[in-house]
Amino acid sequence: METGAKAEKYLAKLAKYQQEYEKLPAVNKRLRAVKETVTAFQKRQLPREPLPKLELSPNLVFEVLGHHQDILEVESFLNDLRQCVIESFGIWHIFSAAWVADLQEYLNGRSTLQVMAGNGILASQLANINATDNLDWQEQDITRPAPWTKIERLDALRAVQKYYQTVDVIIMEWSPDGLEIDDEILQFLRNSSWPGELLVIGEKNGATNSAQFWRDADLILVEKLNVNHQPFDFIDDQVFSVK
Structure with missing residues (x-):
């Protein structure tokens, strides 16, 4: 199935659930937010606001189960959002325009890699x-490169070695789980006495980065970058400044 068709199939199922749960605001709110995310990515845009927590409370599930026997299927469907977005658009890290505005303000024009x-x-x-x-991630989860902007094809460590003397900020976003190149970058920057700021977006000791990196990194949770960046599913990724 083509990646675009996967998104369309997901949205078609979502529309059926929206009709069924029209009068249940707690469920419909989540469905609307998921729809906004998928349709925004289809247009190469960002959803405006952060996603709400998609998991349904046990009390809500118990309350509506008598009238909606597919409520657990709906919850599973909501939690399939990330996989839909990965397979359809090659996007692992889901964020909103509101969070990007926070990041732009935080960067304040600093040169960034x-x-x-x-x-x-x-x-x-x-x-x-x-x-x-x-x-190197192409074909993982059937994804393929479809860049939204110019991407220079460089290994992460080589990119840091090429640019570190000319940038103020380095952003490492969702480094692959288990690959220790993240720690190699951290050690290189420390050994070079680099005066800039390393921002890391990932799940500590979870779905991203290597165990060695999390052991070695001196983490500072950046408060203003985690207001509009909250977990919406089982992955608790956060924004850290790393020393």
Whole structure:
């Protein structure tokens, strides 16, 4: 099935659930938010607001189960959002325009390098940034490169070695789970006494980055970058400044 067809199939099922749950605001709110996310990505845009927590409370499930026997299917469907977005658009890290506005303000025009930029969704929203990726993830989860902006094909460590002397900020977004190149970058920057700021977006000791990186990293949770960046499913990714 073509990746675009997967999104369309997902939206078609969503429309049926919206009709069924029209009079249940707690469920319909989640369905509307998921629809906004998928349709925005179809247009190469970002959803305006962060997703709400998609998991339904046990009390809500118990309350509506008598009238809607498919409520557990709906919850599973909502939690399939991330996989739909990965397979349809090659997007692992889901964020909103509201969060990007926070990030733009935080960066305040500082020259930035993004490594592991994937399809460049984040880089396409930012100014004064070089986006790099080795594109080794293509065909993972049947994805393929379809960049939103120019991506320089570079291994992450090589990209850091090339640009670190000319940038103020390096963004490492959703580094692959288990690959220790993230720690190699951290050690390189420390050994070089780099004065800039390393921003890491990922799930500590979870779905992203290597165990060695999380052991070695001196993490500072960036409060203003985690207001509009909240977990919506089982992955608790956050934004850290790393020393």
